[in-house]
Amino acid sequence: MQIAILAHEEFPGRAKTALGVLRYSDDEVVAVLDRDNAGQRVSDFVPDVQDAPIREGMADLAAEDVDALLIGIAPIGGGFEASWREDVRTALDYGCDVVSGLHYFLEEDEEFAALAAENDCEIRDVRKPPEDLTVSQGIADQVDAEIILTVGTDCSVGKMTVSMELARDAREAGHDAAVIPTGQTGIMIEGWGNPIDRVVSDFTAGAVEEMILEKGDEHDYLFVEGQGSIVHPAYSAVTCGILHGAMADKLVLCHDAGREVIHGYESFALPDLSTYVDLYENLAAPVADSEIVAGALNTSNLDDDAAAREAVDEYASDLGMPASDVIRFGSEDLLEVLL
């Protein structure tokens, strides 16, 4: 599939979804739309992802070159910016599908809904959970696949990235591995998945289990994208539901180098690493034997490779298990204990 990614005025620094899709999607990105950087290329900003030209808007692209437009940014609050309307309109006029992870559902926008119907294209609001979800049965561990879940010390520490990297590297090493996407970016990359943070709270574990049951007998390894943190004042419910719903065999503890307080909740200090290990394992134990066997450290805020190496070594030593920054130093050591 050939896709365009809308990321006006936010690329690349604040365009997490756009970057995730550029890095991991199998789709061909024909353009990133960013009116601030039109004329440049993705590779001018980010070296290690799929390259693509940056354009002013959908009107600069030929209809036959694009199958779908992805909204690759998410303003605080998840609203739809009026200045993006022209691009979505043009995409639908071209007969392109539109994929969005905004809280504002594009399929409920009257103009877009009418245009989509007229041009026979699909609007997919990936943040809208399917309506047939229900409670967990507690049977995710019955699938053939080994289940590996990323858990974190906080939000935004790299759980999605780690899951994607591990699955890709496992595949490259000849294993049959798939990702179970639980958030909007993961869902956009994989083209399917349940947005766990938007489901009815009673169905949190069930929404994860449903995906594992669907894919678990088709693969040897499932890498479940974790969310939040078990000690997060606001989001721990989602984390707990994923932990029990996934019934994982192995856990990878993800952390952001230097992070000392909960992001956005600065009065809450992160407990030490051994507390996280005990909490995740002890909380999982009555439901599944899930063991933390490796660590993933996000060192993107350290410029110096030597400092990053040192941080990773210290993290591994503190945990007493293999660790890496999977983007910077690869995932070999982790896969050795995971597969």
Added chain:
Amino acid sequence: MQIAILAHEEFPGRAKTALGVLRYSDDEVVAVLDRDNAGQRVSDFVPDVQDAPIREGMADLAAEDVDALLIGIAPIGGGFEASWREDVRTALDYGCDVVSGLHYFLEEDEEFAALAAENDCEIRDVRKPPEDLTVSQGIADQVDAEIILTVGTDCSVGKMTVSMELARDAREAGHDAAVIPTGQTGIMIEGWGNPIDRVVSDFTAGAVEEMILEKGDEHDYLFVEGQGSIVHPAYSAVTCGILHGAMADKLVLCHDAGREVIHGYESFALPDLSTYVDLYENLAAPVADSEIVAGALNTSNLDDDAAAREAVDEYASDLGMPASDVIRFGSEDLLEVLL
């Protein structure tokens, strides 16, 4: 307010909501509707709750005697039984409000919606969460009130009942205490509240916090009704969100005498009590200093008072803290460590 409670063919054994309202509501119950037991009285079946006549249907009551009809039973699946339609219709014709905790939303039923509009009455689906909920800010501990949360070893062990009993007994002892209702029965009894198991998963903690912030400066003690169990394969997300959202000062661990496996998930054994104590306290710790200080044992499945006494004593001894069956033996010992 004068209310009628619909409990056809399920009273009293399978009418948990009806019994909760009869036991704890300040409203006057003018009748229970149960076509199987019409002509008898509540006190013929249950001695220690508000008494009321049992009637065949709404048509047996005078319009001026009833302000609201409550649906006091919940069939598996939460559907609406066709045989209840006549009673709801009559209630709305009388100008009565209708309050329901079913998954099937009565306000979306075309006939009922039209009748309600015509007769200027309100249909309240208490299982429908308010639309303005959002994420927790992590500030529930800033209210003036001391916050006491019931937590459990499983679902259906008596958390709602314990919260209601403790609040009532605290008030009778001269304290200013209120209940924070989180489930349908609690919401019906109290006349307000957020159905935590139906909110968007990301808002689980926030939906509890919002209620505590609303009431926390008006009372000296808030008894927060807990849900589920932290080790439940399906419902732990809700439990975890309540634990972190409530930021409770004190926890009461509720258990059902003799329960050894998760209700409905019999392949999962309950861990031992010390595991629960550690899990609840350690999981709460990074967000709030919540300590389990007392136990509540549900001995309703033990006929013999002596056996119940023995079970409670053993539970207290295992926990190393005061314990009681608050229905059978009162709450004095618990309130001593809670207030």
